[in-house]
Amino acid sequence: MLDIKWIRENPQDFDTAMKARGTVFQATDLIALDESRRSKIAEVQDLQNAKNALSKRIGMARGKGEDTTNLMIEANQISENLPRLEDEEKEISQKLESLLAIIPNVPFEDVPVGSDESANVQVHIFGEKPQFDFTPQEHGELGEALGLMDFEAAAKMSGARFVVLKGDLARLERAIGQFMLDTHRSEFGYEEISPPYLVRDNAVYGVGQLPKFAEDLFQTTNGYWLISTSEVSLTNLVADEIVDYETLPRRYMAYTPCFRSEAGSAGKDTKGMLRQHQFHKVELVGITTPEDSKAEHNRMLKAAQNILEKLGLHYRTLVLSTGDMGSQSKKTYDNEVWLPGQNAYREISSTSNCGDYQARRMNARMRDPEGGKKTKFVHTLNGSGLAIGRTLLAIMENYQEADGSIRIPSILQPYMGGQTHITKRTS
Structure with a gap:
């Protein structure tokens, strides 16, 4: 399996290798999928951080005897959205992993290039x-x-x-x-x-x-x-x-x-x-x-x-x-x-x-x-x-x-x- 980080940093080398291998894989497609995955991971993390912060605020408000209705509504909205984002992130990650699992290795430079x-x-x-x-x-x-x-x-x-x-x-x-x-x-x-x-x-x-x-x-x-x-x-x-x-x-x-x-x-x-x-x-x-x-x-x-x-x-x-x-x-x-x-x-x-x-x-x-x-x-x-x-x-x-x-x-x-x-x- 190839390292997606290496593909991001060496897109031209990857494309040259895949062309020599006779495959249709292109770095731009994999990088775009990886960026989508990374973006979704960031969204999930931001929402989890927001959920944790709200939990603390709710706890502090209750300790002071303050009304937590609006905070609870916001927390419930996050709880409803978080599983959907997590599923989306999981789906994108699985798609990327499935592609990486079938992409062939990058040949050494001294390997002769040919189709058969x-x-x-x-x-x-x-x-x-x-x-x-x-x-x-x-x-x-x-x-x-x-x-x-x-x-x-x-x-x-x-x-x-x-x-x-x-x-x-x-x-x-x-x-x-x-x-x-x-x-x-x-x-x-x-x-x-x-x-x-x-x-x-x-x-x-x-x-x-x-x-x-x-x-x-x-x-x-x-x-x-x-x-x-x-x-x-x-x-x-x-x-x-x-x-x-x-x-x-x-x-x-x-x-x-x-x-x-x-x-x-x-x-x-x-x-x-x-x-x-x-x-x-x-x-x-x-x-x-x-x-x-x-x-x-x-x-x-x-x-x-x-x-x-x-x-x-x-x-x-x-x-x-x-x-x-x-x-x-x-x-x-x-x-x-x-x-x-x-x-x-x-x-x-x-x-x-x-x-x-x-x-x-x-x-x-x-x-x-x-x-x-x-x-x-x-x-x-x-x-x-x-x-x-x-x-x-x-x-x-x-x-x-x-x-x-x-x-x-x-x-x-x-x-x-x-x-x-x-x-x-x-x-």
Whole structure:
């Protein structure tokens, strides 16, 4: 959420940012609404002060035995008008808050301006595309031929966009997650968290998914939301808190299932595991100072890239344009892994610096390092480290053999009991 005070003081910067974002929001409309709110608050305060002053006058008059009829008439008029003004002020404030809740974040100045992914800028590339002396298959074809990936069984019980993994593929999925957790803990100092998968409205609102993206989420019949990413749970660990400066940065990670309705993806990526309603992910979250958030963002990006490089997967890194990155973000990097079966790059990790956008919504603050009672909002960051399902399918497509078997990357073999290949299920 943006600060209305900042919008008042920087209307041109706000308009430039919203134009780059492709939105219709304008500073003049918000400032006018805020002025109306401030004016109404002043009216309410003036009337409350007048009411209090009259109460004192009435009390003094009665103490002296004086007639208070006219004073009582005036007091009654104030009592009749005050609730109406308070309701008007509440209505205007709610309207302003509702608008601020859906306005996207202001991008950093170095974010490329553009309406969609065509304006994204490649900033890094690792490795080379693998070469095959046969036509590489997509992961779905490989998995089904191995007898270890069952979309039909999943569809019978759950419908489209689900999969059943069996045997060595299920084991490899688990191994990938364990490898990621171990690496992020030992090399980058992330603290492992086992968070709730069901959260309340305030938690989803705090990270900016409500109210704007409700249709992308799953909600239970008793009002809980299933997390679309553990960013929701991890970031909310500091909601309504004032954290000590000395405890920052805080670096959290979690290996959880994620649930997404994929409401806007009808007919898109319906084959295979690319876009599922349920998938596993290792998520990274950073809580830090405003001064250090850019450096922390680069550090988080390196953590995600490190996993891909240890797995020997060819990838590229993009800076997303203003029209392609999420509304909560000030800057986002995407790592896209090469999938030879699709002959295409696909996103496998996204890392974002949200500035104080989420912190304002969650009221997450830090104490002034110089002491005293002064506080300021922390900065929050999040990133996939990585999406486990997409890492699994990337390994399958990049490490496939001509006979349909899958080589297991050497770094994962200890997690697989020394196993070097995944071959066709025999029973």
